[in-house]
Amino acid sequence: MDRRSALTPDALAMMDTIARTGSFAAAARELGKVPSALTYSVRQLEDALDVLLFDRRSRQAQLTAAGEELLNEGRRLLAEMDAVAQRVRRVSTGWEAELTIAVDDVLSRLTMLELCEAFYALRPSGPNEPGPGTRLRLRTEVLAGTWEALVSGQADLALGVPADMPAPPGIEMKPLGAMPFVFAVAPHHPLASLPEPIGDDEIVRHRAVAVADSATRLTRITVNLLPGQDVLTVSSMQAKIEAQLRCLGCGFVPEVLVREHVRHGRLVVKQVKRQRRVGGMAYAWRSAAVPQPKKAPQGLALQWWVEQLASPATRQALLDRHHPQHGLRGCE
Template sequence: MRYSLDQLEMFARVAKTGSFSAAARSLGKTQSTISMAIANLEVDWGLPLFDRTSKLPTLTPAGRKLLNEVELVLERCLDLESQANDLGELVEPRLTLAIEVPYKALMPAITDFAAQFPAVDLDVRHPFHGDVSDLLVKGEVDLGVAFAQPDYPRDLGFSQMGKLILAHVARRDHPLARQASVSFAELRSHRRLVFSAHNNTLPSTEYLDSARSWQAESYLALLEMTRAGLGWTTLPRQLILRELEEGELVELQLAAYPHTDWLVGVDLIWSKARVLGKAGVWLKRRLQDHKVYELDRNGNATTL
């Protein structure tokens, strides 16, 4: 094999960024290094990968087809590194875990970790900007638990832990709370309080747009604003069980979804390149085995 993994990475990055210069900046290399690597790759394979007749390079039909294979090779390499890292035997003194979902859903696994590794310190970070993936890519945290996103960077691994319910709620004296059924048009006529990180990234959020909206970087901020009667919002039901039970907040019944709850997946996310010690590997596997669920409006568990 005459070509290298570095060349494959450069090829994939040029295809993703759309230019040799952008790929060079993202990889910390010179543009000439990128250009030479691609040219050598084309010589090795005996075909052009990019059409260079226009201002920006565009994939040729052959390049487009080979890109899919290259992405698979790079992904398998990351998986291989991740598995090799998981074989580490050293117990690290500290782990950092980013948690975006209500903590109550993870307490059984964290309690087991405390019993298994009492000497290991655990730093729990709340990603106010909803940037769990970004924190992992930057190497600032070891593991992350977050609401599922449509896609992740290639160098991140993930597995679904289960599903939680996001509830649309308002204070009991809010005009929407007095209605037995609420349409999307009626939602849009009132101020929406939005968790900024998930404004348009979770499934079905496009239906919840409002002409007036305030954004906040934490669920607790949204909860306090909703309790103050400033608008309606969407919160994890696990976070507001007491407020719902006491009647302070009322769950809005959407006319378009009269018999179903808004279920959103919860993912465990990790960096494939991150080297975890014995404690990190144990916690990762324990979280993968831990099932996150709650009861929907029909009393059924929100399983995978």
């Protein structure tokens, strides 16, 4: 018998029973076997792995170091097998094995995690049954990257896509809301002391801070950068705000994200001659009319998320709720 054939679920369960009951005789009674049959099975397993699993000098079922390792890994594998079986059963009832959600960098992480918490708390088959079994995968994107993740098939749902994107066949889109932006600089930045409104001829003389669009195939979106202006490019809106706090540049930032910085004087909002930016956002998902290969058309997990987004309060929280109101809850 080779090693792979020897490491069956039955063999792992046998090891668990022997260790839990403390003796071959007790394990044999629980498994409905005679002790000699159990001893023979253990010897077969030891021969296949070329190790000793139990210390024969002890009257009790005393595991060796190798036996302890096999027991620990065996219990983990058995738990994973049970989890796979549960997920397969959920898929057969319409719950996806995995759901990927692309989220624009400026949306509320707090709200997203609370939605995940509510999703994992679902008990579709009853209060004492396991949850949906769908694995959630969240990915953070910027500007056109959020849209690209959806249309390229890398995401099933996209939150915060530009509202003016034309939806191709197979994609449904609904408004998420508007996020106002303000032009902000550090209080010791040269633009902070200029009379308002400030024109582009002054702004272009100072470095801008920009967040890199995460798209790799679609045309990347460039917002509010002037021709010839020096640019510091960062990977996230939070990094952009940090850079502007350090007086490394200027630029438009979401008002809700810098509200506290402005209130405490760490940033100064300046009126500019150009039109104040308002970022119109939408959410989009793959339509049930165009099923994906090897996937159920619009599974129950996606339906649940779309239903949550139908709530105006949820959409507003994604745009506005960036600071915790209460302490974090511990695991239960």
